[in-house]
Amino acid sequence: MAGQISQRFIDDLLARTDIVDVISERVQLKKSGRNHSGLCPFHQENSPSFTVSHDKQFYHCFGCSAHGNALRFLMEFDNLRFPEAVEQLASRAGMQVERDGGEDPGARQRQQKREEGVNLLELASRFFRERLALGGGRQAREYLERRGLSQEIIRDFGVGYAEDEWESLKRYLLEQGISEAVQVEYGLLVHREETGRTYDRFRDRVVFPIRDWKGRTIAFGGRVLGDAKPKYLNSPETPVFHKGRELYGLFEARQANRQLSRVLVVEGYMDVVALAQFGIRNACATLGTALTNDHLQRLFRLVDEVVFCFDGDNAGRQAARRSLQTALPSMIDGRQVRFLFLPEGEDPDTLVRQEGQEAFENRITCASPLSEFLFEQAAEGRDLKQVEGRERFVTAVLDALKHLPEGVLKSLLLKELSVRSGIEPSQFADWFEKHAVPAPRPAMTADTAGYEALMMSSDGDDDAASDPAMAVDNGNNYARQRGLPASRVGTATLSLSIPARILHLLLHEPGLVDGLPETLEWCPVEMPDGKLCREVVHLLRAGRYRSPQVLLAHFHGSADGERLDQLARRELEIPRDVRASELENWVRYLERQSARLTPAEEYRQLLEKSRQPGALSSEEKQRLRELIGKLAEGS
Helix, strand or coil: CCCCECHHHHHHHHHCCCHHHHHHCCCCCEEECCEEEECCCCCCCCCCCEEEECCCCEEEECCCCCEECHHHHHHHHCCCCHHHHHHHHHHHHCCCCCECCCCCCCHHHHHHHHHHHHHHHHHHHHHHHHHHHCHHHHHHHHHHHHCCCCHHHHHHCCCEEECCCCCHHHHHHHHCCCCHHHHHHCCCEEECCCCCCEEECCCCEEEEEEECCCCCEEEEEEEECCCCCCCEEECCCECCECCCCCCECHHHHHHHCCCCCEEEEECCHHHHHHHHHCCCCCEEECCCCCCCHHHHHHHHCCCCEEEEEEECCHHHHHHHHHHHHHHHHHCCCCCEEEEEEECCCCCHHHHHHHHHHHHHHHHHHCCEEHHHHHHHHHHCCCCCCCHHHHHHHHHHHHHHHCCCCCCHHHHHHHHHHHHHHCCCHHHHHHHHHHCCCCCCCCCCCHHHHHHHHHHHHCCCCHHHHHCHHHHHHHHHHHHHHHCCCHHHCCHHHHHCCHHHHHHHHHHHCHHHHHHCCCCCCCCCCCCCCHHHHHHHHHHHHHHCCCCHHHHHHHCCCCHHHHHHHHHHHCCCCCCHHHHHHHHHHHHHHHHHHHHCCCHHHHHHHHHHHHCCCCCCCHHHHHHHHHHHHHHHHHC
16 A cells, blocks of 8 residues: 555645535535535434535534535545545546555555454354354343343344353354454453463353444443353453444434434443333443543534433432533533433333333433533532522532533523522623633734733724834733733734734624624725635624634635634633723724825725725725726826
């Protein structure tokens, strides 16, 4: 196999590829203005939030935030690795993949090893299914019958049996040409270093294959039949299996219902299978680990609602609190998380057998919303009739909400907290200012240092707004008044254009766009970042976006995107209560500067702009004609 795919080839490949054609082969798209839209293929939705831009060769979903170029889409949709996606796109374009460097002597061997591992796991799965049907699997079949599992469910979930022998699977796979080393690497054999002996990991267990989203076996879980420990045993981490990413039963849930709207997350294999037996085919389970962000992102790509199911004991409550902490950062508007607590001593397996499908589904429907569970946990053990108890309650809620993305849900929760505590919402804003989630601070540069000097025109002083020396002096005064080091403010503050400073404000607080003038004439396109500033303002108004990440996604992969990323990473030192007035001051300054232009200067600016095709608006064209006439008269 050749070396690394060349960047030049990737750029050429993307230039020859129309992302609309690639995606429309897999997703039904409809023309919507300059873009195309459709239902997102990465999560369940009823109204289109998935947009494909022909101009930018980029896709973005406003529901689940999936985004990228044509290669990224193929990787996500077809579950391909990067080289495979390049190969597929190149084949589609009739191109031969070009690679840098010479032959990689280990690449072919690594690829062969990976394929051998995948084949190994499928062979093992078939072996376990066969053993369940043979005479040695009688005890396992009786166990499954006692649990009430039908042949249909056993087949759908690929349930098998590992014999009570030390080397049964090992011998079978060796006969198929699979070495012991590969069997060990993929978790089917245990290797004892002290003796050098290898033997089957799964013995005398009912075996549940763990499948990826395409249905390929990537690992196994085994439930013991006798008294051996542990009761449940999972495959270890392997090149194709990572516990923190995979969910047992998710593939089967999707197979049973292609239009999933809700997923129930339970604890074990038998819970998933037993619920399926009773017609509840939307359950999955974590694999011996706590819920991770990877788990949650995978679920929200498929559905908008996730219900976590826990035992009602202290351990279950503790697990629920951890899941709440994990879920909060992912709770963008439109997503829902709820918590279902079962009677103490019961699990989904036993309870669904006792009360049946309808009663259990009613429990799911009545599960506690995230908001209710959040307030309940914050109030636990505190006397809300006392001031001290209410203070701790409010602090606990705010400490959780600081991890919640900005949006309607957060606003509603803060309003509810105000009602329950009697504290004005404005007090919460002050708390968030002081207790923001810490983020890595970028290295101080001349440009970053300049943001304190944005305060220079807060009193509306025209001279301060037009004189660099006075601007710097006012910036230092502001720094001293706010307790900021004056050394961070200097003449280098003026290295950013005013449109760039406006962009910086809007990236940190998109809602400020509502206070800008209706027209964009105040923003000169000939200034650095002026054209980008206009485009961002137009986009914020058109989409009413309030998330900087959604805004940045529109420019992903472009030079403008890199510029906006640079500005977004800069720390914003301007206090929240003066940001609107600062934005107004900068706009007023630009308007005054525009008004001070002589006809000759305005003519030169418009003439320079006109050299870019389509750059002039109809009003600007008319103004250019007027200026030509005026200057001709005066000559």
